[in-house]
Amino acid sequence: MKMSKKKFIQEISNRGLSTDMAIAKLSRQLHEYEEKYNLRSEIFYKLIVGTPAEDTPDFIAWAMCYRSYFRTLQSKFSIEELAAGVA
Amino acid sequence: MLHNSHQQRLIINRCWLIYDLITEKFRHLYEFHIEFPALVELASISCYLQILEEISPEGYFLHIHEEYDFGEHRLQLKGYSYNLLDKSKHNIIRADSLPHHRVDYKGHELSHFPDHLHDEKGRICSFTGKIEDFVKRASEIIKSEAQDSCTSS
Numbered sequence: 299m300k301m302s303k304k305k306f307i308q309e310i311s312n313r314g315l316s317t318d319m320a321i322a323k324l325s326r327q328l329h330e331y332e333e334k335y336n337l338r339s340e341i342f343y344k345l346i347v348g349t350p351a352e353d354t355p356d357f358i359a360w361a362m363c364y365r366s367y368f369r370t371l372q373s374k375f376s377i378e379e380l381a382a383g384v385a
Numbered sequence: 386m387l388h389n390s391h392q393q394r395l396i397i398n399r400c401w402l403i404y405d406l407i408t409e410k411f412r413h414l415y416e417f418h419i420e421f422p423a424l425v426e427l428a429s430i431s432c433y434l435q436i437l438e439e440i441s442p443e444g445y446f447l448h449i450h451e452e453y454d455f456g457e458h459r460l461q462l463k464g465y466s467y468n469l470l471d472k473s474k475h476n477i478i479r480a481d482s483l484p485h486h487r488v489d490y491k492g493h494e495l496s497h498f499p500d501h502l503h504d505e506k507g508r509i510c511s512f513t514g515k516i517e518d519f520v521k522r523a524s525e526i527i528k529s530e531a532q533d534s535c536t537s538s
Binding site: 299300301303306307309310313315317320323324350352353355358359361362363365366367369370 | 397401404405408418422423425426427429430431432433435448450452463464466468476479481483485
């Protein structure tokens with residue numbers, strides 16, 4: 299049954315996904331792409347992204363997943379460094 | 386994790402729009418209402434939303450990817466890929482914003498470059514970049530297929 303917007307926001311607020319868990323999920327997805335195409339994500343990103351070869355559903359998603367993985371990883375470390383600086 | 390709760394709120398609002406759109410347009414949703422909050426939670430941490438949902442009794446799927454960024458306190462769509470898949474998970478139509486096409490299959494400039502759509506025949510067509518327009522087109526394809534199968538039976 300469709301949720302109201304209030305219920306929708308409550309459902310999201312009540313969850314407890316940590317940054318580490320999010321990184322682990324994205325990492326698992328990257329591994330799935332790597333296994334499927336027998337190619338490391340770093341190599342894929344260097345060779346394929348930005349070229350016409352990127353224009354397939356999997357490659358578009360793989361590129362987004364790769365960028366998101368690093369964005370999340372970076373934010374985790376910047377928070378930890380900040381916390382270390384305060385301590 | 387986003388450092389700014391305002392940014393998280395913007396992502397959640399965007400996801401609500403998508404949820405509202407899908408649930409209004411398609412009734413054949415199994416676990417979507419239960420699973421979607423978890424997808425939004427991941428998106429609010431990673432700025433990346435992914436949805437793969439069966440949307441019709443004929444076995445069509447909607448596969449959505451959106452990557453978010455922020456500029457001047459506003460949510461920006463950094464990239465997207467909207468896909469309608471058949472029951473074998475083969476693409477029927479796809480819209481995205483990769484800048485590899487400048488003209489449509491008739492040779493006309495794309496109306497909203499770099500946004501474009503790969504139609505049922507794999508041809509490049511103009512596309513607004515709005516998910517609402519993609520969902521509308523997907524819904525029309527499903528309805529037309531359902532009518533065809535009713536007529537033939």
